[in-house]
Amino acid sequence: MRGFSRTGGPSTPAPVGLAAAANGASTLLDVMRGLSGCVIETVERGKTIFFPGDPAERVYLLRRGAVRLSRVYESGEEITVALLRENSLFGVLSLLTGQRSDRFYHAVAFTRVELVAAPAGSVRRAIEQDSAVGLLLLQGLSSRILQTETMIETLTHRDMSSRLVSFLLVLCRDFGVPGSEGITIDLRLSHQAIAEAIGSTRVTITRLLGDLRQAGLVQIDRKKITVFDPVALAKRFS
Amino acid sequence: MRGFSRTGGPSTPAPVGLAAAANGASTLLDVMRGLSGCVIETVERGKTIFFPGDPAERVYLLRRGAVRLSRVYESGEEITVALLRENSLFGVLSLLTGQRSDRFYHAVAFTRVELVAAPAGSVRRAIEQDSAVGLLLLQGLSSRILQTETMIETLTHRDMSSRLVSFLLVLCRDFGVPGSEGITIDLRLSHQAIAEAIGSTRVTITRLLGDLRQAGLVQIDRKKITVFDPVALAKRFS
DNA sequence: GCGCTGTGTCCGGCTGGCTGCTGATTCTGG
DNA sequence: CCAGAATCAGCAGCCAGCCGGACACAGCGC
Numbered sequence: 001m002r003g004f005s006r007t008g009g010p011s012t013p014a015p016v017g018l019a020a021a022a023n024g025a026s027t028l029l030d031v032m033r034g035l036s037g038c039v040i041e042t043v044e045r046g047k048t049i050f051f052p053g054d055p056a057e058r059v060y061l062l063r064r065g066a067v068r069l070s071r072v073y074e075s076g077e078e079i080t081v082a083l084l085r086e087n088s089l090f091g092v093l094s095l096l097t098g099q100r101s102d103r104f105y106h107a108v109a110f111t112r113v114e115l116v117a118a119p120a121g122s123v124r125r126a127i128e129q130d131s132a133v134g135l136l137l138l139q140g141l142s143s144r145i146l147q148t149e150t151m152i153e154t155l156t157h158r159d160m161s162s163r164l165v166s167f168l169l170v171l172c173r174d175f176g177v178p179g180s181e182g183i184t185i186d187l188r189l190s191h192q193a194i195a196e197a198i199g200s201t202r203v204t205i206t207r208l209l210g211d212l213r214q215a216g217l218v219q220i221d222r223k224k225i226t227v228f229d230p231v232a233l234a235k236r237f238s
Numbered sequence: 239m240r241g242f243s244r245t246g247g248p249s250t251p252a253p254v255g256l257a258a259a260a261n262g263a264s265t266l267l268d269v270m271r272g273l274s275g276c277v278i279e280t281v282e283r284g285k286t287i288f289f290p291g292d293p294a295e296r297v298y299l300l301r302r303g304a305v306r307l308s309r310v311y312e313s314g315e316e317i318t319v320a321l322l323r324e325n326s327l328f329g330v331l332s333l334l335t336g337q338r339s340d341r342f343y344h345a346v347a348f349t350r351v352e353l354v355a356a357p358a359g360s361v362r363r364a365i366e367q368d369s370a371v372g373l374l375l376l377q378g379l380s381s382r383i384l385q386t387e388t389m390i391e392t393l394t395h396r397d398m399s400s401r402l403v404s405f406l407l408v409l410c411r412d413f414g415v416p417g418s419e420g421i422t423i424d425l426r427l428s429h430q431a432i433a434e435a436i437g438s439t440r441v442t443i444t445r446l447l448g449d450l451r452q453a454g455l456v457q458i459d460r461k462k463i464t465v466f467d468p469v470a471l472a473k474r475f476s
Numbered sequence: 477g478c479g480c481t482g483t484g485t486c487c488g489g490c491t492g493g494c495t496g497c498t499g500a501t502t503c504t505g506g
Numbered sequence: 507c508c509a510g511a512a513t514c515a516g517c518a519g520c521c522a523g524c525c526g527g528a529c530a531c532a533g534c535g536c
Contacts, residue, residue, distance in 0.1 A: 428514060429529095
């Protein structure tokens with residue numbers, strides 16, 4: 001059950017041409033929306049965008065909300081490979097070698113999500129027609145790589161405390177909204193979700209978050225975490 | 239001290255034009271080599287390719303050998319963010335937003351390395367002139383992302399034993415050469431290097447590798463690891 | 477109102493990090 | 507090509523941090 005609601009893309013192939021190139025300020029979103037076969041979808045929190053094993057035929061741009069890419073094991077365990085923020089490209093597997101391939105990740109809407117999906121072939125054609133499209137996509141992927149690498153950095157910290165802190169800082173960067181008393185992470189994160197993202201367990205996360213709260217570094221209000229002072233928090237790992 | 243030896247790129251801007259597009263079988267390597275301002279470099283094992291803080295102005299393609307991207311902390315500790323295999327693109331930071339930015343990783347030749355470096359501006363121009371270039375780069379980056387995500391998967395395993403096994407399998411994929419008695423990882427890996435890559439310590443790696451050896455799953459000969467049977471090894475984590 | 481998910485806490489046990497040391501291997505410069 | 511230096515590998519003992527399991531309760535949605 002996918003729970004999509006398609007609000008329809010342009011049924012007639014939009015004139016891609018040099019439109020994007022002509023407009024220097026054009027964005028990935030504009031480009032994706034103009035692609036032939038593109039579909040704009042809304043997915044409710046918790047619903048699946050694609051399952052492992054599904055054919056990989058479309059590229060996605062996350063327009064609004066957050067998406068969780070995860071790997072599911074036979075044991076039933078699930079680990080989070082990426083928490084995508086707005087404007088992230090994903091599903092790029094489909095861009096690779098022409099041959100058919102299947103998804104191996106599970107993509108779930110972590111919040112209510114709006115996304116733009118376009119067939120891989122369509123993307124390829126658009127690139128050929130308008131080189132500016134290629135550049136934009138390239139930049140999108142570049143920033144995905146940087147994002148992912150920061151996450152690797154987070155995960156190589158040895159003690160869980162550092163790992164959690166580092167993860168919180170990543171979340172601040174990706175999902176933080178500044179407020180009067182610090183940066184609030186605009187996601188409803190359960191301890192379990194955090195544990196699955198940094199390779200720990202629910203109980204440990206509960207304990208460590210408790211420590212941080214008692215140390216006056218963070219505040220938690222109905223699953224939303226506020227970091228009072230990121231630099232002070234960063235001092236938590238050497 | 240960078241220890242480069244430049245074997246000179248084309249001093250006159252090569253005619254990029256539609257050459258690549260015309261030739262369907264063209265590769266990333268061909269494309270990069272044709273870029274104006276491109277330089278082919280050889281770097282000896284252990285030498286630095288770029289330091290953190292260096293201006294990010296070039297994109298690299300790793301043509302031969304392995305490159306280690308790492309983060310250095312004030313404490314002197316160093317963790318490995320990526321071990322790049324042949325045909326990997328790196329230094330993509332420079333492709334992002336036009337504004338100047340600095341490297342924040344340390345890139346070191348992990349083996350003797352041959353690479354092709356091209357100014358970011360030159361890459362951008364090539365994309366504009368020939369859309370096929372954009373597509374090739376895009377595919378290059380896509381596979382980098384997949385690679386990085388596998389590494390995240392590795393790192394979220396809780397027990398070190400699984401982590402090590404998972405890492406070895408990644409290395410087999412990226413650097414493995416099949417032999418008569420299994421797959422040999424074509425890198426000279428010290429226990430310390432492995433520890434820095436999977437967020438553990440030298441001592442633990444020594445112990446765990448010893449276990450694997452005694453279990454008859456791997457063999458180690460002067461720092462080269464041979465995995466007898468990857469699928470048997472994979473059974474090591476549930 | 478009830479049930480489910482999420483949070484907080486306790487405890488036993490073991491993994492894995494830390495320290496210190498020794499012998500082996502590799503690298504470097506003369 | 508050799509000698510000294512530096513890095514690397516293996517071993518042991520100690521101890522903290524984290525996992526696993528279990529349980530009670532709070533909050534939220536239905």
